[in-house]
Structures are given as structure tokens and as C-alpha cells.
Amino acid sequence: MKWFVSQDVIKAPIQDILERGSGQKVRRCYQCGKCSAGCPMSFKMEHLPNQIIRMIQLGMEKEVLSSQTIWLCASCLACTARCPREIDIAEIMDFLRRRAYLKRVKPKLDAKVLLFNKVFLWNVEWFGRLYEIALIGMFNMFSLEFFKDFSIAPKMFLMRKIGLFPALKINRKEIREIFKRSHKVGLDQKDK
Amino acid sequence: MKYAYYPGCSLHSTAKEYDLSTKEVASALGIELVEIPGWACCGATPAHLTVQSLSIALPVKNLLQAKNMDAGDVVTCCAACFSRLKIANHFMETETEKRKEVEGIVGERYEGEVKARHFLEVLTKDLGLDKLKTKVAKELKGLKVACYYGCLLTRPKGVTGIDDLEDPRLLDDLMGTIGVEAVKWPYKTECCGASFSLSKTEIVLKLSGDILEMASDEGAEAIVVACPLCQSNLDLRQGMINKKLKKSFDIPIFYFTQLVALSLGIAPGKLGFDKHMVNPVKLLKKKGIIA
Numbered sequence: 488m489k490w491f492v493s494q495d496v497i498k499a500p501i502q503d504i505l506e507r508g509s510g511q512k513v514r515r516c517y518q519c520g521k522c523s524a525g526c527p528m529s530f531k532m533e534h535l536p537n538q539i540i541r542m543i544q545l546g547m548e549k550e551v552l553s554s555q556t557i558w559l560c561a562s563c564l565a566c567t568a569r570c571p572r573e574i575d576i577a578e579i580m581d582f583l584r585r586r587a588y589l590k591r592v593k594p595k596l597d598a599k600v601l602l603f604n605k606v607f608l609w610n611v612e613w614f615g616r617l618y619e620i621a622l623i624g625m626f627n628m629f630s631l632e633f634f635k636d637f638s639i640a641p642k643m644f645l646m647r648k649i650g651l652f653p654a655l656k657i658n659r660k661e662i663r664e665i666f667k668r669s670h671k672v673g674l675d676q677k678d679k
Numbered sequence: 680m681k682y683a684y685y686p687g688c689s690l691h692s693t694a695k696e697y698d699l700s701t702k703e704v705a706s707a708l709g710i711e712l713v714e715i716p717g718w719a720c721c722g723a724t725p726a727h728l729t730v731q732s733l734s735i736a737l738p739v740k741n742l743l744q745a746k747n748m749d750a751g752d753v754v755t756c757c758a759a760c761f762s763r764l765k766i767a768n769h770f771m772e773t774e775t776e777k778r779k780e781v782e783g784i785v786g787e788r789y790e791g792e793v794k795a796r797h798f799l800e801v802l803t804k805d806l807g808l809d810k811l812k813t814k815v816a817k818e819l820k821g822l823k824v825a826c827y828y829g830c831l832l833t834r835p836k837g838v839t840g841i842d843d844l845e846d847p848r849l850l851d852d853l854m855g856t857i858g859v860e861a862v863k864w865p866y867k868t869e870c871c872g873a874s875f876s877l878s879k880t881e882i883v884l885k886l887s888g889d890i891l892e893m894a895s896d897e898g899a900e901a902i903v904v905a906c907p908l909c910q911s912n913l914d915l916r917q918g919m920i921n922k923k924l925k926k927s928f929d930i931p932i933f934y935f936t937q938l939v940a941l942s943l944g945i946a947p948g949k950l951g952f953d954k955h956m957v958n959p960v961k962l963l964k965k966k967g968i969i970a
């Protein structure tokens with residue numbers, strides 16, 4: 488893919504914002520490509536991890552935040568473990584997703600990971616622990632894949648791999664309070 | 680030896696057999712695991728993809744809970760929980776500014792003082808393999824396995840720091856101690872796609888399929904894991920993988936605790952083998968490990 492990168496884009500502050508928020512020195516990257524070489528998800532990505540780093544250096548925030556790549560990253564940390572410039576690429580991916588979440592930028596094609604995260608966290612906020620039936624049920628409902636995993640679900644019940652009731656004995660009020668305060672604080676996303 | 684036990688959500692649902700076998704092993708070896716009362720979810724991957732403060736505050740809440748019970752280090756069996764607990768501790772130790780905000784969220788002071796451990800470390804380091812060897816009642820001879828560590832047990836460097844990043848050996852050495860042969864293979868730390876189990880199942884099928892294929896090519900008859908997410912992707916989805924990739928893998932996926940338990944002479948009936956999708960009993964019988 489070819490881009491024309493204008494002066495305005497190059498002057499965009501995303502590199503500084505990201506370096507401040509995530510503590511990662513993006514400008515140290517010398518594009519060796521080692522992160523992409525070991526990435527298990529690269530076969531599905533439209534921009535490889537090293538390209539994402541380069542795009543940040545070039546100020547291309549919009550393209551990066553709306554890319555599929557950041558949502559395809561599996562957080563496996565292979566890139567982080569191997570980068571010769573000691574850049575925590577996985578943390579950068581995290582930062583970008585949190586920024587996309589905050590700015591309500593959705594990926595162009597597939598938003599299923601976003602939906603899963605939402606349903607998962609809602610589940611924890613409400614029950615304190617994962618309540619699998621509610622998780623699977625809600626995810627399938629909202630993603631319109633009602634019969635997904637229908638072949639293994641009954642067997643899982645029989646083997647009591649998924650319980651019928653949510654866990655008790657958790658101070659749910661406290662957990663909900665943590666959720667509420669966390670959303671207010673946010674930590675790494677202070678720059679607009 | 681006494682620890683505060685953090686099972687995590689999976690060990691109370693899809694990975695009950697891991698919980699069962701861990702408790703059996705612990706009690707046989709005189710390791711006391713006291714479950715943290717009222718523990719909550721660590722937030723797993725969705726939290727750190729969404730709001731950073733939440734992804735730190737949830738593990739910290741649990742670590743604080745453990746601190747108050749005064750049972751020593753926190754021990755967990757889930758590689759993903761382990762990673763979140765370790766990352767939270769590292770954050771609270773090093774990010775002196777942001778730490779205060781997290782303390783505000785949980786309402787208590789905390790500087791990463793409660794250590795988080797994986798049960799694999801407890802066996803191999805705290806107890807030690809020499810000591811374990813003296814307790815082995817029956818070596819599990821003749822079984823060839825691939826030890827699969829997955830992503831999160833060893834990474835990131837300097838945070839979990841339990842073993843070598845590219846060629847970890849803890850599981851291999853543990854298997855050696857109980858008489859199991861661990862094959863050499865290159866996929867020890869490949870990713871199974873764990874966090875995409877529901878949201879991008881087709882990717883999980885490919886990544887986990889590759890792992891099964893490599894293990895079987897290298898002559899492994901079973902895979903040994905230390906993470907409930909790895910186990911469920913490789914075991915629960917093995918049928919779907921076979922269908923999708925037109926293969927006929929029949930590879931049991933053991934938790935290391937199940938095999939250690941067998942070597943200690945614990946009855947197989949107590950280890951939850953009936954909760955596996957790929958029946959492991961056949962292989963164990965064939966090898967004369969169980970009757």
C-alpha cells in the first residue's frame with residue numbers, strides 16, 4: 488500500500504503522546520522487523536507490527552487506530568521478548584487499543600474482539616468472577632452467532648465444565664466500585 | 680510450606696481437573712494451599728485492552744486480600760492470571776506516580792509486596808526436584824510428551840522471569856523427574872490464540888492446530904501444559920481442529936499436576952480425567968500407567 492503523508496500528519500503529536508503514556512521509546516525502532524517475524528498473528532494483519540511502529544513515527548494516528556492489526560494482536564509478547572531495541576511492542580498495542588476505546592474508533596471490518604471485551608468486563612463487573620453461561624450466551628447473542636459452539640456446549644455441561652450459577656461469597660459492591668473508579672482514572676490516556 | 684491460593688475463574692469452571700489435581704499434589708507433598716476468600720477475576724486480557732487502571736486494580740485487589748490473610752506468597756496455576764498478577768506487582772513497584780492512583784482505586788496502600796508464584800515454580804524451585812524425586816512412588820515410564828509452555832509463563836522478561844524466554848526447561852525437567860520423556864520440539868512458547876477463543880475461533884483453530892501438528896511430528900503422544908487456556912484450546916477444540924484441517928489428531932492434553940499426581944501414587948479417579956474431551960485414559964492404560 489502507498490500513502491501520501493502530508494506535513495500536517497508528520498507533525499501530529501501521536502508519537503509524543505504514546506511515548507509519554509506508555510513509557511515506550513518508539514523512536515528507538517530501527518525497523519529490523521524481528522517483531523513481525525515472530526508474530527503469530529502476522530498472517531492475518533494488514534499492517535505488520537513493525538509497520539505500525541513506523542506509522543506512529545510518521546504521525547499516522549487515524550490509520551493506526553482504525554487498523555485491524557491492533558485488534559488482531561493476541562498479546563502473546565513474542566515481539567516484546569525479542570525486540571533488540573527493548574521496545575515493548577505489546578504494550579504499545581495495548582496503549583493503542585485503549586486509545587481507540589477512549590476515542591470510540593472502531594476497526595474498519597470486524598469489531599468482534601471489542602464486543603467480546605465488553606461482554607467479558609460487564610460479566611466481571613456484575614458477578615465478580617466469570618460467569619461462563621452469561622458470557623457465552625451474551626456474546627453469541629450480540630454477535631448474532633446463536634449456535635456457535637453448540638456442538639461442544641452440552642458436553643461441557645455434562646462434564647460440569649460450566650456451572651449453572653454465578654459464584655457467591657464475593658463482595659460485588661466492592662468490585663463494581665473498582666470498575667467505576669478505574670474508568671474515571673484511566674492512567675495512561677491523559678493526553679487528548 | 681504455606682501459600683495463599685488464587686484459583687482464578689478457569690479453575691472453577693473449564694479447568695476443574697487442574698484445580699483437583701493441584702490440590703491432590705499439594706496435599707501429598709505437604710504443601711498447604713489456603714484459598715483467598717472472596718477472590719475476584721483478575722480482568723484477564725479484556726481489562727488490559729480496555730482500561731489500564733482496571734487491569735492493575737483488579738489483581739492488586741486480590742493481592743491485598745491475600746496480604747490480609749497472612750499465608751505467604753500467592754500461588755496460582757493459570758499462566759494468564761500469573762502474568763496479570765506479576766505485571767500488576769511490577770507496575771506497583773516501578774510506577775511510583777501512577778501507583779498512587781491505583782491505591783486510590785482500591786482504597787489501600789500497596790507497593791507490590793505480596794509475591795505471586797506459579798504452582799510450577801512451587802514444585803520445581805520451592806520444593807525442588809530432588810525432594811520431589813524422593814516422593815515419587817511410580818515413575819511413568821514409556822510416555823512421550825511435548826511440554827508446552829505457551830506465551831505468558833515466561834514473558835515478559837524481567838517481569839515473570841521464571842525461566843528462559845525462548846527455551847524454557849522447568850516443565851521438561853519436572854517430567855524427567857517423574858520418568859516421563861519430554862521430546863525436543865520448537866513450539867514450546869508459540870501462541871495458541873488463547874484470548875480469541877470465543878471472538879476469533881477460526882484463528883485459534885489454526886494456531887492450536889499448528890501446535891498439535893508439530894507435537895505429533897516430533898513424536899509426542901501427549902502434550903503437557905501449565906495453563907487452563909492452552910489446555911482448553913488444544914483439548915476442547917481438538918475435534919473442531921480435526922474437522923477444519925481434515926486431520927485425525929487424538930492427542931490427550933494433560934495438566935502437569937495430573938501426571939505428577941499419578942507418579943505420587945494418587946488414584947486416577949481423583950484427577951478429573953473424565954473432564955477431558957480427548958480421552959487420556961486410553962493412552963495411560965496402553966502404557967501400563969493405570970490399570
Ligand code: SF4
Nearest residue numbers: 516518519520522570
Ligand atoms: S523488533 Fe523492535 S527495533 Fe525491530 S522493527 Fe520491531 S520494534 Fe523496531
Ligand code: SF4
Nearest residue numbers: 526560561563564566
Ligand atoms: S504481542 Fe501482538 S504484535 Fe506482538 S507478537 Fe504477539 S500477537 Fe504479534
